[in-house]
Amino acid sequence: MHAHFAPPLQAAVAAVMALSNTSSASSTSESHALTPIHQTATKSEWMEAIEQQHLERSALNRLIINYLITEGFKEAAEKFAEEAGMPLNDIDLTSVEERLKIREAIENGKIQEAIDFINKKSPELLDQNRQLAFHLKQQHLIELIRSNLIDEALTYAQIHLAEFAEDELKMRQELEKTMALLVFDKPLESPYGYLMQLSHRQQVANEINSALLIDQNEQSESDLSMLVRMVTYMQDKLDNKSLRYPKLIDIATGKLDDC
Amino acid sequence: MPAYDDDLPTDEEEALLRRLTDNTEREERFRALIEFKNLILGSKRCKSAFFRVGTLDMLYNLLKEYSLPIDSDILIQIFDCISSFAKSTNKNLTQRLIELGFIEQILLVLIDDQQSKLFYESALRCLRSFFLSKKFANPYLSPIPFILLCDQNKFEPKSSSIIIDKSPSSYKLSPVEILFSNSQSLDILHRLLSISKSTQISVLEILCCACVDNQRQQEIMGKDFIPMIMHLLIENIFYHKRIHLVTLANEYLIEVCLKFLCSISYENPSIAQQLYSTISSETNQSLCEIVASLLKKINRSMIISYYASKFFVNLCKTKVLSCDDPYVSHQSLASLIHLCAKSNQNQCIYLYIECLDTLIYLLNGNSSLHHTAIYTEQLLSQLFNYLFTPSKIFGENLDETAIIQIRSSALTLLAVLSSHHEDIKKRIAEQENLITTAIECYRSSNLSLQIASLRLFHGLSRSVHQLRTTFNDTICDILLDAIKSSDLALVKIVSSVVSNSVLEFSICRTRLLSGGILDILLTFLTHSDQELSINSIWALRNLSYLSTLKIKQDILNGLTIERIYSLLEQCTDKQFLICLLSLLRNLFNEKDTEILLPMFNSTKLLSTLERLLKKNYPGEIHREVNFLIDYLHSNNHPTQKRLSSDSATSSCRSSLFPEYDCDEMDQLDCS
Numbered sequence: 001m002h003a004h005f006a007p008p009l010q011a012a013v014a015a016v017m018a019l020s021n022t023s024s025a026s027s028t029s030e031s032h033a034l035t036p037i038h039q040t041a042t043k044s045e046w047m048e049a050i051e052q053q054h055l056e057r058s059a060l061n062r063l064i065i066n067y068l069i070t071e072g073f074k075e076a077a078e079k080f081a082e083e084a085g086m087p088l089n090d091i092d093l094t095s096v097e098e099r100l101k102i103r104e105a106i107e108n109g110k111i112q113e114a115i116d117f118i119n120k121k122s123p124e125l126l127d128q129n130r131q132l133a134f135h136l137k138q139q140h141l142i143e144l145i146r147s148n149l150i151d152e153a154l155t156y157a158q159i160h161l162a163e164f165a166e167d168e169l170k171m172r173q174e175l176e177k178t179m180a181l182l183v184f185d186k187p188l189e190s191p192y193g194y195l196m197q198l199s200h201r202q203q204v205a206n207e208i209n210s211a212l213l214i215d216q217n218e219q220s221e222s223d224l225s226m227l228v229r230m231v232t233y234m235q236d237k238l239d240n241k242s243l244r245y246p247k248l249i250d251i252a253t254g255k256l257d258d259c
Numbered sequence: 260m261p262a263y264d265d266d267l268p269t270d271e272e273e274a275l276l277r278r279l280t281d282n283t284e285r286e287e288r289f290r291a292l293i294e295f296k297n298l299i300l301g302s303k304r305c306k307s308a309f310f311r312v313g314t315l316d317m318l319y320n321l322l323k324e325y326s327l328p329i330d331s332d333i334l335i336q337i338f339d340c341i342s343s344f345a346k347s348t349n350k351n352l353t354q355r356l357i358e359l360g361f362i363e364q365i366l367l368v369l370i371d372d373q374q375s376k377l378f379y380e381s382a383l384r385c386l387r388s389f390f391l392s393k394k395f396a397n398p399y400l401s402p403i404p405f406i407l408l409c410d411q412n413k414f415e416p417k418s419s420s421i422i423i424d425k426s427p428s429s430y431k432l433s434p435v436e437i438l439f440s441n442s443q444s445l446d447i448l449h450r451l452l453s454i455s456k457s458t459q460i461s462v463l464e465i466l467c468c469a470c471v472d473n474q475r476q477q478e479i480m481g482k483d484f485i486p487m488i489m490h491l492l493i494e495n496i497f498y499h500k501r502i503h504l505v506t507l508a509n510e511y512l513i514e515v516c517l518k519f520l521c522s523i524s525y526e527n528p529s530i531a532q533q534l535y536s537t538i539s540s541e542t543n544q545s546l547c548e549i550v551a552s553l554l555k556k557i558n559r560s561m562i563i564s565y566y567a568s569k570f571f572v573n574l575c576k577t578k579v580l581s582c583d584d585p586y587v588s589h590q591s592l593a594s595l596i597h598l599c600a601k602s603n604q605n606q607c608i609y610l611y612i613e614c615l616d617t618l619i620y621l622l623n624g625n626s627s628l629h630h631t632a633i634y635t636e637q638l639l640s641q642l643f644n645y646l647f648t649p650s651k652i653f654g655e656n657l658d659e660t661a662i663i664q665i666r667s668s669a670l671t672l673l674a675v676l677s678s679h680h681e682d683i684k685k686r687i688a689e690q691e692n693l694i695t696t697a698i699e700c701y702r703s704s705n706l707s708l709q710i711a712s713l714r715l716f717h718g719l720s721r722s723v724h725q726l727r728t729t730f731n732d733t734i735c736d737i738l739l740d741a742i743k744s745s746d747l748a749l750v751k752i753v754s755s756v757v758s759n760s761v762l763e764f765s766i767c768r769t770r771l772l773s774g775g776i777l778d779i780l781l782t783f784l785t786h787s788d789q790e791l792s793i794n795s796i797w798a799l800r801n802l803s804y805l806s807t808l809k810i811k812q813d814i815l816n817g818l819t820i821e822r823i824y825s826l827l828e829q830c831t832d833k834q835f836l837i838c839l840l841s842l843l844r845n846l847f848n849e850k851d852t853e854i855l856l857p858m859f860n861s862t863k864l865l866s867t868l869e870r871l872l873k874k875n876y877p878g879e880i881h882r883e884v885n886f887l888i889d890y891l892h893s894n895n896h897p898t899q900k901r902l903s904s905d906s907a908t909s910s911c912r913s914s915l916f917p918e919y920d921c922d923e924m925d926q927l928d929c930s
């Protein structure tokens with residue numbers, strides 16, 4: 001799938017590079033406080049240059065499908081594909097569904113269930129990636145603390161997490177923070193309360209999803225997120241050269257800065 | 260040893276084990292196996308605890324029970340469990356797995372060709388775990404752990420006790436030996452290559468590990484894996500002409516294919532030649548062209564660059580490719596240097612170490628590549644960085660072992676580069692802090708650093724200029740210290756340095772002599788290690804060249820006339836004999852002959868030499884003998900003109916390692 005999305009990626013890059021090349025500043029010049037700010041193009045010129053980049057609808061659709069598949073939104077991907085008239089023949093939807101199940105289990109706090117699914121799908125993953133195994137078990141410990149099962153939590157930490165603390169300093173520090181939650185009456189309001197936030201479950205779920213994709217030799221990141229990162233990178237480069245250009249200030253809405 | 264190694268299973272875990280053993284109902288066992296698997300996967304403690312109570316034996320019994328007939332769902336769970344145990348770093352645990360016969364049993368079930376893809380993938384992953392290194396150095400290199408070849412034990416001497424008796428206490432076969440003891444193993448692996456990408460990766464990784472020597476390589480080669488490998492490479496390389504971009508559908512699989520090609524061609528000229536001549540029936544490209552195309556890709560992974568380069572290095576070292584072949588000098592060498600030079604923090608230091616070691620392997624004996632290697636200063640500059648300040652490149656939290664390894668590899672590569680051309684020697688020796696650092700490396704407690712520093716001194720000692728300038732008292736003292744070491748590898752290298760450092764123009768010579776080097780060299784003459792005894796006679800020969808009468812007498816007194824005669828009559832080592840004859844020639848330098856020759860009884864010496872001529876020795880020995888005979892005759896008859904010594908001087912010039920032609924040493928006049 002990765003090869004199919006090269007054109008949109010290229011187009012996004014082309015748009016930015018085309019505009020930076022119209023700048024009168026040397027491409028090798030370093031940004032300097034006394035260097036005059038150069039205008040690359042007006043907003044209308046910029047928009048015109050973007051319009052000239054031909055992006056097929058099918059390419060945009062593939063971009064969206066890629067995002068939905070990578071993130072594990074199987075039903076959304078199927079629906080979108082149906083509406084866009086795109087076949088999903090070369091995509092392993094079973095694999096997508098499995099990843100979605102794992103994500104849902106983690107985001108619902110059912111970590112042991114998630115571990116079961118992970119071991120079924122990728123039996124070598126937790127042996128090969130110690131950090132992943134630790135984060136899953138840490139999350140289970142957090143869920144036990146959340147449910148106020150203190151004795152179970154202590155036993156679980158002793159039996160299943162102590163070995164990680166022994167092996168690596170960073171994991172020991174993480175475990176200490178997690179265990180510290182037990183000390184507080186309201187762990188959510190403690191300095192380590194972020195561990196109890198639902199966003200922490202999402203963080204673990206994202207980490208697992210990424211690892212599963214890599215393990216299956218698939219892209220670990222959707223083309224769309226790579227494009228967004230690339231735009232941010234390009235804009236930073238232009239900013240460093242003190243170039244004025246219609247900066248994309250809101251990715252969600254596509255709002256450009258006036259320049 | 261971690262604290263959890265003493266742990267036993269908890270009560271709940273014990274209860275789970277009872278469910279597995281006591282309950283014979285299939286569904287219940289299946290559920291229990293899944294719970295068991297979820298416990299041990301990702302947990303070293305669990306594996307250790309279960310091992311202590313004999314769980315492996317239980318698993319083996321289950322494996323056997325559900326192999327006839329095959330219950331694939333249960334076996335998949337068992338395979339996953341065994342695979343996890345096999346990844347353990349606990350040697351007793353992994354040894355027990357081998358003793359029980361898991362590998363043999365897995366190979367047995369793989370004979371069945373009616374099972375599902377998942378079954379074969381699981382079984383092969385399990386088998387693979389037995390072969391792959393347990394401790395591999397790949398924290399950052401790739402998201403999926405990639406086992407570098409340096410993590411495998413390549414070409415290690417086979418265990419001296421290969422006992423077929425399967426009783427636990429004496430079972431000593433390795434996984435590779437077990438694999439080859441089953442005549443169907445390779446056929447099974449070949450058949451399973453076509454199942455899926457996962458089985459391809461597992462099979463290729465196993466085969467990489469199985470290439471332990473030329474015999475095993477040949478056996479694997481005989482099973483026709485190469486066409487399939489070529490097909491996998493072609494299938495996974497796409498070239499988009501329009502956007503001039505290549506994507507690699509499965510980088511990991513390509514990496515493993517390349518690693519396999521490197522393993523199978525390593526030190527095997529006949530296989531290397533076969534690979535060189537292999538043409539793809541799909542694209543009509545040679546294998547070299549396909550591999551070379553991977554070196555031209557933008558955004559290629561470091562592993563692909565490395566193993567593609569290493570493949571050509573292997574072809575070069577087996578003499579299939581010459582070192583000026585573009586695949587070697589332009590592509591491979593450039594890629595390896597580029598890889599070494601582009602180190603970043605958090606990249607796998609062990610890949611850089613392996614790159615350096617591969618460069619050492621390539622450049623050792625291929626001096627024509629040395630100037631190319633240092634053309635842009637990029638490599639030298641990076642080597643100095645690795646040697647002087649590795650933590651600035653790789654971060655402060657780097658493992659001490661890794662730091663030592665990269666420093667020692669960098670220093671060894673500098674040693675190889677400085678072993679031949681005088682201008683390169685000068686450039687390296689004059690680098691600020693290099694000699695000080697090399698001295699410091701010798702004084703460290705680490706053997707690999709000590710050996711690397713001595714290798715550098717050896718490379719520099721092959722230069723007249725360096726012997727006259729660099730080899731100061733501190734280095735002399737190091738040589739005198741190292742020559743007394745209990746480590747044979749270290750002593751052998753330092754003896755090479757000493758053999759050059761005792762030459763007449765060396766500033767080290769006097770200090771070495773006053774440090775008792777002569778006695779030490781004399782004791783090495785009868786050492787069981789052939790290289791060391793040759794180095795010592797070589798050193799004595801060099802010591803005797805243009806030497807004073809006193810030193811010559813000391814040599815003779817130490818060697819003794821009887822021993823010289825005994826060696827002339829009985830020595831069968833040709834290199835030793837050449838050195839001994841050259842030594843005699845040096846001793847009988849014109850001005851000292853009158854004093855030294857009578858010690859020998861010239862008639863007896865002459866007759867001994869004439870007997871040597873009748874033996875079937877190579878021309879070089881006969882030339883030396885003839886020269887001596889001629890000399891003795893002319894000495895007896897001063898009016899007779901001595902024959903030219905030109906033919907004899909070649910042996911004086913030749914280095915211990917024939918592939919090294921030392922330009923500086925060639926200028927010595929040994930007549």
